[in-house]
Amino acid sequence: MNIFFGILSHDLKYKLTVPKFQNYSEPQNIYKLFTIKTNNNKWIVEKTNCIDDKYFYYVNSNSLSQNSFFFLAKDKEIEKINENNYTKILNLNSFTNTIPSFRANMRIYNKFGGFSSYQSEYPYGMTVKNGSIMSPLSSLSNKQADYNKVFVTNIFHQPVIDKFKIYFINISLKKILYKKEIYTNSVNEIEIHNEFINPDVFLFTDRYLGVPVFVSCKDNHLSCEHTHPPHEYIISKDKYLRISELKKEMNEIIS
Numbered sequence: 094m095n096i097f098f099g100i101l102s103h104d105l106k107y108k109l110t111v112p113k114f115q116n117y118s119e120p121q122n123i124y125k126l127f128t129i130k131t132n133n134n135k136w137i138v139e140k141t142n143c144i145d146d147k148y149f150y151y152v153n154s155n156s157l158s159q160n161s162f163f164f165l166a167k168d169k170e171i172e173k174i175n176e177n178n179y180t181k182i183l184n185l186n187s188f189t190n191t192i193p194s195f196r197a198n199m200r201i202y203n204k205f206g207g208f209s210s211y212q213s214e215y216p217y218g219m220t221v222k223n224g225s226i227m228s229p230l231s232s233l234s235n236k237q238a239d240y241n242k243v244f245v246t247n248i249f250h251q252p253v254i255d256k257f258k259i260y261f262i263n264i265s266l267k268k269i270l271y272k273k274e275i276y277t278n279s280v281n282e283i284e285i286h287n288e289f290i291n292p293d294v295f296l297f298t299d300r301y302l303g304v305p306v307f308v309s310c311k312d313n314h315l316s317c318e319h320t321h322p323p324h325e326y327i328i329s330k331d332k333y334l335r336i337s338e339l340k341k342e343m344n345e346i347i348s
Contacts, residue, residue, distance in 0.1 A: 095189040095214040109152035131252040209317035233307035241285040247303035
């Protein structure tokens, strides 16, 4: 099961488009789009108030909060979880478990007409894991841009708003250049100043995973993309060992 998200800030809004169909099937109207958010250590689940047609649900950020997330489910599945006091996210169905991958579309835009698009799936498997994000800052940031931001979305299966830290670390100097507290079950916005855009500087988090989405704006034109997991940048057979060693080194720097 995939969970979908948007990013929202003073500069940006979003429109989320979620298909009602799989790759090779007719639309499945028995799957409805639901909104999920935390409240008093419980998950609140309700049907999403949005426009739809035969093929898609359309979610507009004008009527939604920053930390609302979305998923597809049948009414009977929602009735069942509400009966059992929804205290953790459940893997309710396999509708979005497809090959090729099931894709939603998140369109971000500003008031000047600039826009960009990105897929916004958050796999259920990530919600039940702890770990660290490690991502280079320079690959998707632009020193010539008017501004660069990274939005780190975390969705954790327990309905907690827990603080954790994000760091910008110069791996060559073994030095923390920047740190900030961010939150679980939230979309966290972090500005990237030009001095941090360097091939030696990595984004790193402690304790929690998430999806980092990088946004650059130049002359009100937008670029939006996420980094891939670090092992996808390494070709050697021992890439998982190398990433493990690098994360260990990062943890030593922040400890």
